[in-house]
Amino acid sequence: MIIVNCPMKRDYVTDLLEKHDQDGITFKKVAEQGMKLSFETNIEDEEKAAKVAKEAIKATEIGAVLYFQVSVG
DSSP states (O other), rough: OOOEEEEOHHHHHHHHHOOBBBBBOOEEEEEETTTTEEEEEEESHHHHHHHHHHHHTSSSSSTTTOOOEEEEE
């Protein structure tokens, strides 16, 4: 499971990650508590999944200015 802490644009981040399907890596939101979004991924290497999620968010038009953290949980 990966955790995305994001105080703003949570719906945007959720939509972005749930539509993401690069190199066969997918994400599905399983919980949201405050600014903490929890996602399941289909690969065993959660560190790689966290890196892919972070890169996907940063690659968007607002990713460079959006405050967020991605971690493995």
